[in-house]
Amino acid sequence: MLSYYLMPHPPIIIPDIGKGNENKAINTIKACEEVGKKINQLSPETIIIITPHGTVFRDAIAIITSKTLSGDLRNFNAPNIKFNFEIDTTLTSKIIENATKENIPVVTLNEKTSNLYNIDLELDHGAMVPLYFLKNSKTFKLVHITYGMLSPLELMNFGRCIKNAVNDCNKKAVFIASGDLSHRLTVDGPYPYTPAGKEFDEKLINILQNNNLKDLFTIDKSLIREAGECGLRSLYILAGAINSNNINSTLLSYEGPFGVGYGVMEFKEKCLESNNSSNNNYNDSTQNSSLKDTSEDLYTKIINNKENEHKRRIKEGSIYTRLARKNLDLYFNEGKLVSLDDINDEKLLNDKKGVFVSLKINDDLRGCIGTISPTTDTVAEEIIRNSISAAVNDPRFSPLRKEELKDVDISVDLLYPPEETTFDKLDPKTYGVIVSCGNKRGLLLPNLEDINTAEEQVSIAREKGNISPNEPYTLQRLKVERFKEIENGD
DSSP, X not given: OOEEEEEOOOGGGSHHHHTTGGGGGHHHHHHHHHHHHHHHHHOOSEEEEEESSSOOOXXXXXXXXXXXXXXXXXXXXXXXEEXXXXXXXXXXXXXXXXXXXXXXXXXXXXXXXHHHTTOOOOOOHHHHHHHHTTTTSOOOEEEEEEOOSOOHHHHHHHHHHHHHHHHHTTOOEEEEEEOOOOSOSOTTSSSOOOHHHHHHHHHHHHHHHTTOGGGGGGSOHHHHHHHTOSSHHHHHHHHHHHOOSOEEEEEEEEEOTXXXXXXXXXXXXXXXXXXXXXXXXXXXXXXXXXXXXXXXXXXXXXXXXXXXHHHHXXXXXXXXXXXXXXXXXXXXXXXXXXXXXXXXXXXXXHOOOEEEEEEEETTEEEEEEEOSSOOSSSHHHHHHHHHHHHHHTOTTSOOOOGXXXXXXXXXXXXXXXXXXXXXXXXXXXXXXXXXXXXTEEEEEOSSOTTOOSHHHHHHHHHHHTTOOTTSOOEEEEEEEEEEEOOOTTO
């Protein structure tokens, strides 16, 4: 790989769209123009771009496989700005092949599949804005990839697949991770302000400037969620493509004039930098040999850390989450479930309650299944059943994959018998709620993110039970004990 870049994608920085307002982000524009000049000097055969604004799938990465891809910026009142690129089908096919071998789900988008999914096969602004600044570059082909909502480790591994494909095809390629940072920097911005926005951006830039790519994978999950970013998943893939902390990173600019953080950065592998100072010095054999030394360093370290954390959580913390994790580990690795004969804790064997098991990745729900009242003789059996159901039977999500398990955070809720109540006695932070109408029933657990009022709690529970606003309903509240896994270092 010749070089790597982080670039933002606000259409407003293009003069035909900004109409003077682009000057508020002049540092970003100058940095993007500098990137364009640098790439022009490298004369790449192929630009690989990762975008958040193509067709995003929850459970797969999307890759364009059509021969050409075009688009314009008419949605931003600039139809005259048009793009048409030839897709590097050879490299694209190799990336897909490598990802398939690693069990990373990929959706190929072309004329046939775009009709199947009812989507427009066009360039998105997440790709077009960075590519706009490459308009003076020599002819290059394009690899267009839209990240999916996969686990950080899977996205990083996909980056490794890209790097290996570039080496296998002996391509002179440049990698662009398109992504804005926090969208919540100012009170007058397009999204609700939170001080977490500035904190996230500062932390992220610090990580990148100090070449500590592994630390991307340990950023506090609540901070990520609160910041409202769209670039971190692109950076997970970039980290996998680089797969080393042995890099030189240069911050070309950072600013947030419109309430959204724009970062422009360049990354070069130290062992390649001297060889890539000019196109004439480019040497494929040097590239491949240098990559061979560091190809698995960073990924292996992160995998080992995740594996150690996974094993620790099986042994430490709440008895309830430990059982859920051990059960999932056995299921995905041996196709077995935990035997009651192997459980000694009386609280698990002598108690009967309804149980909900929730799975999250990066603070995003990945599965949640439970029982309002006990359906088995023990809490242990409820956890064993419901942990598997949350992983593979939640109809809102595709089944959890073994590759995701180490990125999963588990919580277990124990439900006490519900009691009849009235609206004024509800407290969404303390009690769960059950809304009933005949045979229809909807439940919402307490203390959930962004649920702050009884009105919100009842409304969501009613919708879950398919109870219309005009139907009469009764209310029950229930006490819930929530057990979360012990965090690393706690």
